[in-house]
Amino acid sequence: EDGCVNFCTYCIIPYARGPIRSLPAAEAAAQAAKLADEGYKELVLTGIEISSWGRDLEGRPELMDLIEAVCAAAPDCRVRLGSLEPRTITEDFCRRGAAIPNLCPHFHLSMQSGCDSVLKRMNRKYDTARYYESVRLLREYFDRPGITTDLIVGFPGETEEEFVQTLDFVKKCAFSAMHIFPYSRRTGTPAAAMAGQCSNAVKEERAHRAGEVARGLHQTWLESWVGQxxxxxxxxxxxxxxxxxxxxxxxxxxxxxxxxxxxxxxxxxxxxxxxxxxxx
Missing domain, CATH: 2.30.30 (SH3 type barrels.)
Known part of the structure; x- marks a missing residue:
């Protein structure tokens, strides 16, 4: 999958990569079968925004249709998913996914902020309640799945209170691992022109604090597997x-x-x- 039409305010990709282009499921399945025959043991479904896969194809198939096709074509391969938009995770997605024995129970749900007001300024299409519903569903349907995420700190206008809300939400989600990024200004994006740009010192300090929380959560996750x-x-x-x-x-x-x-x-x-x- 290539291209994106989400137009998050911090991101240049929709302007640089253009609209969605999806590899048809039959072609992806054929590639998976070929790689399995060549001896590969794990395949990753990836792209610029794989949650949008299929929207440009006839009949508008869903990502789970692609997952089922690839997993069936390479039954002896693990199949891992790339980064997912949180709204991809529905009860139907989880029910079908949990029935696939070679689908890896690892889900990277891009979050970017754990504060609703910041998510709105970012033009993300979900709030924290919908995001947490995705986390809850994954833990209901999969046995101790790895749930990882991305976080941007120091987004324009982010207050200390908003940042603390994000830290509290991160703890609530109890991620197994996180990628933390200080906001990076991209010329040509709406966020680059927003008021309230945070200083580098503020962004670095918040990245450090978020990193401390992430390390604690990761340590807890690791310790939970000792003896297993x-x-x-x-x-x-x-x-x-x-x-x-x-x-x-x-x-x-x-x-x-x-x-x-x-x-x-x-x-x-x-x-x-x-x-x-x-x-x-």
Whole structure:
């Protein structure tokens, strides 16, 4: 999928990339089957805005139609989703997704702010109540899914009170991991011309505070997996250990030999370097 028509006020992409162009599901499924035949063990459905996939195609198919087609075409591959617009997560999406055995239970829901007034200035199409409904649905239908997000701090006009609302909402969502960005002014976007541009010092200070919250949530997430067993797709050897990822996108290290592109069950024994460590 390429292109976007959401026109968030901070983003240049709709002007730079143009409207939505979707790869038809049959072509995507054929590509998935070919990659599986070549030995790949995990595929990622990605694009500029994959939640908009299908809106330009005949019959306006939904993203879950594409997911089902790709997962069926490559049943022995894990299928992971790229960044999702929160409103993509509905009861129907979760019900159908939970029935797919090779769909990774990892969902990256772009948030950008946890404050309704800031979300409105950003021209995001949801509020915090709708966002939290997505989080609730995912945890209802999937077994301990990894839920990750993006956060922009220091958006034009963001007050201390609005920022604190965001921190409180982040804690409520209890994300497994977060990407935090200070607002970056992009010439040609509506936000670049907004009043109340935050200073670099304010943006850096808020990014630091948000980062502290994110690190605490990530630590809690990691500790919750100690003693559990996760299937890990190993990717590379690093510092004498093999490194890979579980379906929930948690990074896992383990000793072993010849584990490249191999999936093994790993018993988690400890938190290790902002990741997990276990034994095959």
């Amino acid at each position: 067993t996760l299937p890990v797709l190993f990717e590379e050897e690093k510092d004498g250990l093999w490194r890979g990822h579980a379906p929930n996108y948690t990074e896992v290290f383990a000793p072993g030999q010849g584990l490249h592109n191999v999936i093994k069950d790993v018993k988690i024994v400890e938190v290790y370097q902002d990741s997990l460590k276990g034994r095959v």
